[in-house]
Amino acid sequence: xxxxxxxxxxxxxxxxxxxxxxxxxxxxxxxxxxxx
Amino acid sequence: xxxxxxxxxxxxxxxxxxxxxxxxxxxxxxxxxxxxxxxxxxxxxxxxxxxxxxxxxxxxxxxxxxxxxxxxxxxxxxxxxxxxxxxxxxxxxxxxxxxxxxxxxxxxxxxxxxxxxxxxxxxxxxxxxxxxxxxxxxxxxxxxxxxxxxxxxxxxxxxxxxxxxxxxxxxxxxxxxxxxxxxxxxxxxxxxxxxxxxxxxxxxxxxxxxxxxxxxxxxxxxxxxxxxxxxx
Numbered sequence: 001x002x003x004x005x006x007x008x009x010x011x012x013x014x015x016x017x018x019x020x021x022x023x024x025x026x027x028x029x030x031x032x033x034x035x036x
Numbered sequence: 037x038x039x040x041x042x043x044x045x046x047x048x049x050x051x052x053x054x055x056x057x058x059x060x061x062x063x064x065x066x067x068x069x070x071x072x073x074x075x076x077x078x079x080x081x082x083x084x085x086x087x088x089x090x091x092x093x094x095x096x097x098x099x100x101x102x103x104x105x106x107x108x109x110x111x112x113x114x115x116x117x118x119x120x121x122x123x124x125x126x127x128x129x130x131x132x133x134x135x136x137x138x139x140x141x142x143x144x145x146x147x148x149x150x151x152x153x154x155x156x157x158x159x160x161x162x163x164x165x166x167x168x169x170x171x172x173x174x175x176x177x178x179x180x181x182x183x184x185x186x187x188x189x190x191x192x193x194x195x196x197x198x199x200x201x202x203x204x205x206x207x208x209x210x211x212x213x214x215x216x217x218x219x220x221x222x223x224x225x226x227x228x229x230x231x232x233x234x235x236x237x238x239x240x241x242x243x244x245x246x247x248x249x250x251x252x253x254x255x256x257x258x259x260x261x262x263x264x265x266x267x268x
Contacts, residue, residue: 008146
């Protein structure tokens with residue numbers, strides 16, 4: 001009997017989206033502040 | 037000692053360039069993690085959160101450590117640029133803290149069956165985050181630059197003292213959180229492809245920290261050069 005890999009890809013997608021939103025969002029915030 | 041506007045703008049430009057390179061690196065890490073790294077059999081795809089969660093934690097602890105170190109150096113040397121760097125590093129550390137404290141529960145739910153548990157690692161990480169939220173609030177509350185720098189340096193040093201406890205908490209207390217796979221006395225214990233992705237991600241997030249903190253430091257330099265008391 002092999003190990004059944006759990007189906008939890010949606011959690012991975014959520015985490016990756018959060019990381020992208022935070023790092024790109026902060027980078028844009030710095031860029032906007034640099035233009036002021 | 038007082039930076040010129042040209043110095044500040046050069047620092048900002050350098051920081052934004054490094055940030056752009058690091059963001060491209062984050063994209064590369066995501067491609068590596070999704071398509072070039074095997075799926076862990078027991079945890080499934082949720083384990084791939086690790087490749088962003090752990091490097092973010094590293095970058096956050098680096099940021100908070102450097103906030104405390106430069107704060108201590110400020111108390112010794114009284115160079116206002118050290119205080120400006122502390123401020124920049126604390127803000128960037130909070131950004132990585134947000135990532136750690138959101139991706140952690142998202143990873144924990146499918147693996148542990150709960151979003152949050154009050155064990156030592158998680159609780160100390162949350163305390164460290166709140167401590168630096170307080171650090172930023174303190175900075176905003178004080179108008180005298182010398183007083184602000186002195187008080188916030190002390191808080192930054194207290195945060196620095198908490199960092200080793202965060203790292204060692206998985207050894208010191210019973211915890212659900214996995215033990216370190218890189219920063220430990222013995223050799224890394226991972227599949228080589230997983231290790232390659234993790235090391236790449238640690239490098240990219242370190243570069244992202246450098247890009248963020250350089251830009252943010254440049255903004256503070258510019259504020260000082262313009263002679264503005266507070267706010268960017």
